Amino acid sequence: MKSKTWIYRQKNDQFVKKARQIGYVNRAAFKLEEIEQKHRIIEKSTEVLELGSSPGGWTQVVVNTNKTVKLTCFDLQDMKIKNDNITFYKLDFLKYNFNNLDKKYDLVLSDIAPNTTGHKSTDHLKISQIVYEIIDRLNIILKINGSFIFKIWKGEEEKEIIKKLKSIFTKVEYFKPKSSRQESSEIFIIAKEFKLNE
Numbered sequence: 001m002k003s004k005t006w007i008y009r010q011k012n013d014q015f016v017k018k019a020r021q022i023g024y025v026n027r028a029a030f031k032l033e034e035i036e037q038k039h040r041i042i043e044k045s046t047e048v049l050e051l052g053s054s055p056g057g058w059t060q061v062v063v064n065t066n067k068t069v070k071l072t073c074f075d076l077q078d079m080k081i082k083n084d085n086i087t088f089y090k091l092d093f094l095k096y097n098f099n100n101l102d103k104k105y106d107l108v109l110s111d112i113a114p115n116t117t118g119h120k121s122t123d124h125l126k127i128s129q130i131v132y133e134i135i136d137r138l139n140i141i142l143k144i145n146g147s148f149i150f151k152i153w154k155g156e157e158e159k160e161i162i163k164k165l166k167s168i169f170t171k172v173e174y175f176k177p178k179s180s181r182q183e184s185s186e187i188f189i190i191a192k193e194f195k196l197n198e
């Protein structure tokens, strides 16, 4: 059941209104839209892997930005978006053997949000663990010179994650989209030009 505060905020949120007007399934789509406006990575990608894709706001941005992209999506929940260029796996990505895909991606996206406890540092550690799990798989999923864009909730592990990323990518940047609520601790990290994860 949604709380009264959540319902009030949704009703009055300009991005929720705008999402409805233009047919986005959620306001999350605007976050990736803003990232793409600045970094122009999706438009140059041929193969994209999206982890935590449901209901499909980011997916809409990817397929609208690049009509020829091949997109592979993973989520525990069903997608609301379907398109001939999308292959969807309703799976926990942690349980999937990515060697089976037999291909690598130009771009790996993660908007994964593990179940929250409400305890900030616990939730930060949970999402950080997910990020480390993805980093561990980069050698088999990401092409050399590829990019990795992901969400994290701010906290103590951030420095270690950035340090690790800087050793395997040439460029690593933070991004807080205008469409991300100011009170939210979420931040996006854009890592470009993958070298190798040694």
Ligand SMILES: C[S@@+](CC[C@H](N)C(=O)[O-])C[C@H]1O[C@@H](n2cnc3c(N)ncnc32)[C@H](O)[C@@H]1O
Pocket: 026, 028, 029, 051, 052, 053, 054, 055, 056, 057, 058, 059, 074, 075, 076, 077, 091, 092, 093, 094, 111, 112, 113, 114, 115
């Ligand atoms: C914030 S939502 C993603 C929203 C999506 N980017 C969009 O624009 O519609 C986070 C998603 O992560 C998914 N998720 C959490 N843990 C996961 C896992 N281990 N494997 C796959 N998906 C996971 C959840 O089911 C949830 O749908």
